[in-house]
Amino acid sequence: MSRRRYKVGKFPDYDHRFDVVKGKSSILAGDSVNHFHMARPQILNSISSIKHYLGQTEALAKTKEEDLTALISNWQIDLQRAGRPIPAEPPAQVTNQRLTAEAELDILGEEIDWLKKEVAKREAAAKKIIDDKVLEYGPIGCGKGDPQSEIDGQQVIEKDGELVIDCKESPYDGMKLPDYFSMIVHPFLKARREAVAAFHCLPREQRGPHALNPGWRRPVARENLPPRPVGV
DSSP: OOOOOSOTTSOHHHHHHHHHHHHHOTTTSSOGGGGSOOSGGGHHHHHHHHHHHHHHHHHHHHHHHHHHHHHHHHHHHHHHHTTOOOOSSOOHHHHHHHHHHHHHHHHHHHHHHHHHHHHHHHHHHHHHHHHHHTTTTOSOOOEETTTTOEETTEEEEEETTEEEEOOTTSTTTTOBHHHHIIIIIHHHHHHHHHHHHHHHHSOHHHHOTTOOOTTSOOOOOGGGSOOOOTTO
8 A cells, every 4th residue: 555645646746756766665666575584494584674674664764754754843943043933835946855855754654664564474384384283294203302391292281280282273272192102193103004014914916006005204184183082
């Protein structure tokens, strides 16, 4: 959405400065997405970069706003100090400076709007990437950290001296880690081993030309995850 404060043609000086500054903007001119990488491994870094750039742009906009306010004020103060009357309208030079400053400020406003929208879009994409990793390959007991901070893409926290799954996207949210291993991981892996054994017991011609080894690491649909035991 354009931040133009004047209708095109009302103030040509404003229009000119607005178009010039917008044309030079690395954010608003051309393919802005290429300015910040969107590739999966870099998306979190890109969010950090955009937030940093957003903070700088907002700070610059604040300074420009203060300069714009001071422009007319200083003109009036200079006249008062000289003992001269203040006319209803500032001279052309001051008006031109005001219009130029307003155009530059409005472009900064458009950049801020774009950066905020881009941060929101990428944060949503990053959340989806993280959510997709939750139990992506089923409850196979793949953990990280010492003590454990993540298990099968689910965050693990310490609560009342015990390790507990803390992941709202998981059906096992709130389960104690020992219960998760004994009631979910071990039965899941046992069922997989049995499926693999049954697969290899079949004659090759009965497996079908496109049969997949059930032991291969591949994504598991959420509806195929082991149900959470009642009361756990």
